[in-house]
Amino acid sequence: MRDSLITLFLFCSFQIVGGQEAPAYAIVIHGGAGNISPEYITTDEAAAISAKLSQVLEKGISILDSGGTSLDAIEAVIRIMEDSPLFNAGKGAVFTHEGKNELGASIMDGKTLNAGAVAGIGDIKNPISAARIVMEESPHVLLYGAGASRFVASHGAEVVDSNYFFTEKRWKQLQRQLKKKEVEKYGTVGCVALDKHGNLAAGTSTGGMTNKRFGRIGDSPITGAGNYANNNSCAVSATGHGEFLIRYTVAHDISAMMQYGDLPIQEAARSVIHEKLKDAGGTGGVICVDKQGNIAMEFNTTGMLRAYATANGEKVLKVFE
Amino acid sequence: MRDSLITLFLFCSFQIVGGQEAPAYAIVIHGGAGNISPEYITTDEAAAISAKLSQVLEKGISILDSGGTSLDAIEAVIRIMEDSPLFNAGKGAVFTHEGKNELGASIMDGKTLNAGAVAGIGDIKNPISAARIVMEESPHVLLYGAGASRFVASHGAEVVDSNYFFTEKRWKQLQRQLKKKEVEKYGTVGCVALDKHGNLAAGTSTGGMTNKRFGRIGDSPITGAGNYANNNSCAVSATGHGEFLIRYTVAHDISAMMQYGDLPIQEAARSVIHEKLKDAGGTGGVICVDKQGNIAMEFNTTGMLRAYATANGEKVLKVFE
Numbered sequence: 158m159r160d161s162l163i164t165l166f167l168f169c170s171f172q173i174v175g176g177q178e179a180p181a182y183a184i185v186i187h188g189g190a191g192n193i194s195p196e197y198i199t200t201d202e203a204a205a206i207s208a209k210l211s212q213v214l215e216k217g218i219s220i221l222d223s224g225g226t227s228l229d230a231i232e233a234v235i236r237i238m239e240d241s242p243l244f245n246a247g248k249g250a251v252f253t254h255e256g257k258n259e260l261g262a263s264i265m266d267g268k269t270l271n272a273g274a275v276a277g278i279g280d281i282k283n284p285i286s287a288a289r290i291v292m293e294e295s296p297h298v299l300l301y302g303a304g305a306s307r308f309v310a311s312h313g314a315e316v317v318d319s320n321y322f323f324t325e326k327r328w329k330q331l332q333r334q335l336k337k338k339e340v341e342k343y344g345t346v347g348c349v350a351l352d353k354h355g356n357l358a359a360g361t362s363t364g365g366m367t368n369k370r371f372g373r374i375g376d377s378p379i380t381g382a383g384n385y386a387n388n389n390s391c392a393v394s395a396t397g398h399g400e401f402l403i404r405y406t407v408a409h410d411i412s413a414m415m416q417y418g419d420l421p422i423q424e425a426a427r428s429v430i431h432e433k434l435k436d437a438g439g440t441g442g443v444i445c446v447d448k449q450g451n452i453a454m455e456f457n458t459t460g461m462l463r464a465y466a467t468a469n470g471e472k473v474l475k476v477f478e
Numbered sequence: 479m480r481d482s483l484i485t486l487f488l489f490c491s492f493q494i495v496g497g498q499e500a501p502a503y504a505i506v507i508h509g510g511a512g513n514i515s516p517e518y519i520t521t522d523e524a525a526a527i528s529a530k531l532s533q534v535l536e537k538g539i540s541i542l543d544s545g546g547t548s549l550d551a552i553e554a555v556i557r558i559m560e561d562s563p564l565f566n567a568g569k570g571a572v573f574t575h576e577g578k579n580e581l582g583a584s585i586m587d588g589k590t591l592n593a594g595a596v597a598g599i600g601d602i603k604n605p606i607s608a609a610r611i612v613m614e615e616s617p618h619v620l621l622y623g624a625g626a627s628r629f630v631a632s633h634g635a636e637v638v639d640s641n642y643f644f645t646e647k648r649w650k651q652l653q654r655q656l657k658k659k660e661v662e663k664y665g666t667v668g669c670v671a672l673d674k675h676g677n678l679a680a681g682t683s684t685g686g687m688t689n690k691r692f693g694r695i696g697d698s699p700i701t702g703a704g705n706y707a708n709n710n711s712c713a714v715s716a717t718g719h720g721e722f723l724i725r726y727t728v729a730h731d732i733s734a735m736m737q738y739g740d741l742p743i744q745e746a747a748r749s750v751i752h753e754k755l756k757d758a759g760g761t762g763g764v765i766c767v768d769k770q771g772n773i774a775m776e777f778n779t780t781g782m783l784r785a786y787a788t789a790n791g792e793k794v795l796k797v798f799e
Contacts, residue, residue, distance in 0.1 A: 270725045270758070276695075277622060297694045298724045301598060301622055304693030372625030373618045374597070381702045381727035403619045404591045406702035409727040413734030437591070 180353040183450040184217040185465040186210065186234055188244045189344035190396045190442035193460030194477060203476050206243050210464045210474050213237050217350065218466050227350035227358035227392075228266055228289070235262070235285040235360050238346040242324050244462075245344025247283060250322050250364025252331040258322040259365050261378035262288040263299075267357030267386035274378040275309065277302040279322070282315040285362045288378075290314055299378060327367075334368040345377055347394025349386070349446045353468075357448060359384050359392040359408070366399065375399030381409035388448060390415040391422055397434075397441015397458065405433055411445060422446075426453035501674040504771040505538040506786040507531065507555055509565045510665035511717045511763035514781030515798060524797050527564050531785045531795050534558050538671065539787050548671035548679035548713075549587055549610070556583075556606040556681050559667040563645050565783075566665025568604060571643050571685025573652040579643040580686050582699035583609040584620075588678030588707035595699040596630065598623040600643070603636040606683045609699075611635055620699060648688070655689040666698055668715025670707070670767045674789075678769060680705050680713040680729070687720065696720025702730035709769060711736040712743055718755075718762015718779065726754055732766060743767075747774035 188210060198206070213234050220230040239247025250258045262284035263274035273292025276299065281287045287309040291300050294312045310316050345363040352358075361384040363377035376383035376399035383399065385408035386392035393408035402408075407429055414425035426445050434441060435457045442456025444463060454463050464474035509531060519527070534555050541551040560568025571579045583605035584595035594613025597620065602608045608630040612621050615633045631637050666684040673679075682705040684698035697704035697720035704720065706729035707713035714729035723729075728750055735746035747766050755762060756778045763777025765784060775784050785795035 265725075272725050277693075295692070296721065297692070298721045299695040299700075301693035301695055304691060308692040370625060371616070371618070371629040372598075372622035374620040374622055379620075379700060379702075380724050381700075381730060385727070400617065400619045403701050404586075404593050406706070406727065406730040409702060409730055410734065413731065414738055417735055417737075417739035 181450040181468045182221040182351055182353050183446050183452060183465065183467045184214065184221055184230060184234070184348065184350040185444040185446050185452055185454060186213055186217065186348045186463065187394060187396055187442065187444045188238065188346050188462030190456045190458040190461035192458070193462060206462055207474060207476050209238070209241050209243055210462060214464045214466050214472065214474065217348065221350060221352055222468070224353050226354065227352040227356050228264065230350045230352065231264065231348045231358050231360035232285055232289055234348045235346060235362050236283050239283050239285060239362055242326065244346045245364040246346045246362040247364070248322065249324060249327065249344065251327050251367040253365065254368050254370040256331065258319065259369070260284045260363065261365065261374065262360070262362035263378045263380055263384040264288040264292055264360040265358060265380060265384055265386040266292070267388040267392055270387060272298050272380045274299045274380060275305045276374045276378040277372065278306050279319050280306050280316050281309055282317045282321065285360050287314050288360070298380060330367050345396040347384070347396060347444060349392035349394050349444055351446050351448065351450050355388070355448065357386045357388055357392040357446065359386040359394050361394045376402035376407070379403055381406050383408060385409045385412055387412050391445050391447040393443055393445045395441060395443045396461070398439050401434055401437060401439025402441055405429065405437070405439065407434065407443065411443065415447065422451050423453045426455040430455040430457050502771040502789050503542040503672055503674050504767050504773060504786065504788045505535065505542055505551060505555070505669065505671040506765040506767050506773055506775060507534055507538065507669045507784065508715060508717055508763065508765045509559065509667050509783030511777045511779040511782035513779070514783060527783055528795060528797050530559070530562050530564055531783060535785045535787050535793065535795065538669065542671060542673055543789070545674050547675065548673040548677050549585065551671045551673065552585065552669045552679050552681035553606055553610055555669045556667060556683050557604045560604050560606060560683055563647070565667045566685040567667045567683040568685070569643065570645060570648065570665065572648050572688040574686065575689050575691040577652065579640065580690070581605045581684065582686065582695065583681070583683035584699045584701055584705040585609040585613055585681040586679060586701060586705055586707040587613070588709040588713055591708060593619050593701045595620045595701060596626045597695045597699040598693065599627050600640050601627050601637050602630055603638045603642065606681050608635050609681070619701060651688050666717040668705070668717060668765060670713035670715050670765055672767050672769065672771050676709070676769065678707045678709050678713040678767065680707040680715050682715045697723035697728070700724055702727050704729060706730045706733055708733050712766050712768040714764050714766045716762060716764045717782070719760050722755055722758060722760025723762055726750065726758065726760065728755065728764065732764065736768065743772045744774045747776040751776040751778050
């Protein structure tokens with residue numbers, strides 16, 4: 158009953174316009190993978206997450222359906238998730254060992270292979286927009302810390318007091334982690350999209366790892382690891398145990414298996430997540446979309462918050478299962 | 479005459495032991511790619527570089543020939559290059575816009591796909607050893623800045639005063655860059671090796687980009703971009719315009735073209751450097767070795783400082799050309 162409440166399968170009618178199928182688009186979002194089960198998430202939390210994912214999905218659909226770009230859809234979708242305390246990104250970011258917030262994000266344009274990313278920032282409200290500013294306004298791909306904040310703020314990114322990122326829930330989570338009582342849930346968010354112009358894009362945003370130390374950078378800001386898009390293959394956003402996702406260059410590996418090994422997207426994603434990563438003891442998941450709008454959502458954790466929609470009206474949203 | 483002076487081709491005898499060929503090993507090193515030509519490098523500098531590359535190569539050979547691991551060879555070789563002011567790594571690191579040094583390095587073990595890296599560090603003498611400490615002593619892959627230094631110092635990495643990295647040559651280079659009169663040479667160093675146990679490894683170390691700002695991180699500390707090793711395919715160290723090397727996930731892409739597309743190492747390296755990267759306007763080069771000891775050294779810049787040696791006694795060292 159709970160599952161059916163928070164798992165929506167809405168198969169709507171095909172969008173046939175004047176006898177012709179409308180140009181394909183597709184969007185996939187995730188809100189993190191990990192111990193996502195009734196044991197760790199209350200019914201109320203699950204309902205709130207489901208409602209937020211649904212809102213986010215509708216936002217993405219509205220942009221893509223009206224001919225907006227995949228980059229615009231991704232940025233808009235991830236901004237909403239960053240503004241929600243439900244996910245470990247933006248407002249809901251976890252705390253480092255020192256009780257600070259160090260956020261990271263990346264974005265990639267599959268048409269040009271342009272990419273932008275930020276890591277270790279603590280005073281920019283929407284890291285995904287910061288990543289896009291780095292991509293579009295700088296000659297660089299990856300900027301870190303105070304320098305990154307200074308650059309993106311000078312190009313219009315909204316600066317917030319570091320207190321903005323304080324939430325009681327995450328603070329308690331740190332206290333439990335410090336006592337080693339917390340089960341890690343990976344709450345990174347991400348979005349991949351194919352727009353009506355045939356362009357793929359990917360975006361990923363994270364609040365990092367609870368209790369992290371020593372300036373650790375995870376996979377989310379690393380192009381090719383936590384995020385990748387290439388019009389020749391697919392767009393991928395990953396979430397999970399970041400160190401494994403970097404070592405296995407997960408996002409680019411799925412793209413490469415499609416491009417050089419001619420694997421369909423589902424097989425490539427399955428192989429990387431359920432064979433390579435799992436065999437190594439790495440936990441996590443990916444969302445993927447290819448240039449035909451085929452979708453893959455694979456994870457080797459208990460669960461992964463996820464949803465997708467396509468131009469033919471198909472919508473799927475899953476919290477548990 | 480100059481070319482013949484500083485380009486050594488030493489084809490020595492095969493190492494046949496008791497009628498059996500000794501187990502294969504191979505080592506390749508680079509000292510950066512870019513405008514490496516008599517126009518920008520004096521004869522004296524070229525001779526000093528040649529002598530240092532030769533010393534470094536002998537060190538690598540001695541370790542591998544006596545059965546040492548590829549990881550040990552790479553760390554030892556890169557430490558020598560870091561200690562020399564001739565290369566943009568360690569002692570010879572370039573200056574940031576603010577007149578500081580921000581070094582980065584990464585190392586990867588092709589057998590286990592373990593990886594370690596540091597970025598934005600300014601007080602550790604040998605970043606390649608810091609990267610190895612991250613790989614072996616932490617659960618992480620990439621650590622940044624003061625936190626990275628604190629961690630590796632607590633595990634024995636040698637700390638130096640930031641003045642250690644001051645060299646007159648690099649300071650003047652920054653002053654010229656600030657006046658936009660400097661032609662960029664990419665002096666990153668790297669080493670890839672196959673040891674007698676059949677294990678590949680890769681290491682890359684950099685002093686960053688002259689005049690860099692905003693906490694920019696380049697490709698050298700990014701596993702899959704500037705550095706990658708995988709016993710199923712090859713080991714790669716890259717040098718060049720870091721942003722392109724990240725966007726094209728250069729090191730992992732060469733590995734993937736071999737693993738999934740069955741390309742020989744030379745073809746994979748050629749395709750990535752002379753087609754993909756060049757078509758995009760990206761400049762740089764790579765050194766690669768595969769599990770059979772085959773070697774590729776490709777660059778689309780004027781030059782790349784490089785050398786290699788194999789178990790059969792072949793040694794090649796090139797400064798110009």
